[in-house]
Amino acid sequence: MSLKSQIALIARLGVAIGGLASLGACSQMPTFDAFSVSGDKVLGLVRPYRxxxxxxxxxxxxxxxxxxxGMTRAQVRDQLGSPLLTDVFHETRWDYIFTIRRQGAAPQNRHIQLTFDGDQLAKIDAPGDLPTENEFIAAINTAKVxxxxxxxxxxxxxxKALPPPVKQASATPEPVGPVRDYPPLEARR
Known part of the structure; x- marks a missing residue:
């Protein structure tokens, strides 16, 4: 074998070894998912603001x-507010949907469906685990008080122990200068 062919063989072997080493290194590199912010922390170090x-x-x-x-739509709206969803294709159905995602609190999703017969409420489809007002406030309170x-x-x-309010000066100032009395505009011709 000539010197020239030996150098070419060594060069090919070096390229092959370098290619295999780089492929092996790829398996050790962090994947794109490691850089994503979908988890709790980015790269395991920084917690992003949500x-x-x-x-x-x-x-x-x-x-x-x-x-x-049996309640009317107006009575239901007075109690629950306007529905989030009123569908043109399902005019007899109101959907009350609630979602909340807060940092430091578990996400909450609820769906309540009301069905009407004309103007009268016919059916209430609500989950059985609806929170009370106090439970809801406690669930969204992330402050450690x-x-x-x-x-x-x-x-x-x-x-009764408070001092009486202090009378303040009039908010409208007194006019300065002569006061003029103009005739009404309708009288002038």
Whole structure:
């Protein structure tokens, strides 16, 4: 074998070994999924900010208990609000859909379907695990607050102990200069 053919063979062998080494290295490299932000952290280091997404109507157990078959559409709307979905092809059906995704809280999805016969409520299709108002507030509260809840109203004794309000000067200033009296526009001709 000549020197030239030996060099060519070594070059081919080097290219083949380099190709195999690079293919083997690809299996050790992180895949595209490792760079995605669909998980909790990016590259296992940084936790991205997630936008809160709240859609639909919050319907609680107390609200569902207040609506009964036979109520009119207006009465139902007064209790639950306007439905998120009113379908042109299903005019007898109202859909109340609620979804919420918050960072630090479990996602919530609920679907309530009301069926009407004319203007009267005929059927209520709601999940049995609807939360009460207090349970819903506790489920979306991501703040770690310790202690008792803040006081929201004053007692009658506290109201009486308040100082009387101070009278403030008139908000409209007195006119400066001569006051003119013009005749009405209709009288001029």
């Amino acid at each position: 936008v809160e997404i709240v859609q639909g109507n919050v319907v609680t157990k107390e609200q569902i208990e207040r609506i009964k078959p 310790s202690g008792k809840a803040p006081k929201l109203e004053m007692t009658e004794e506290e109201r």
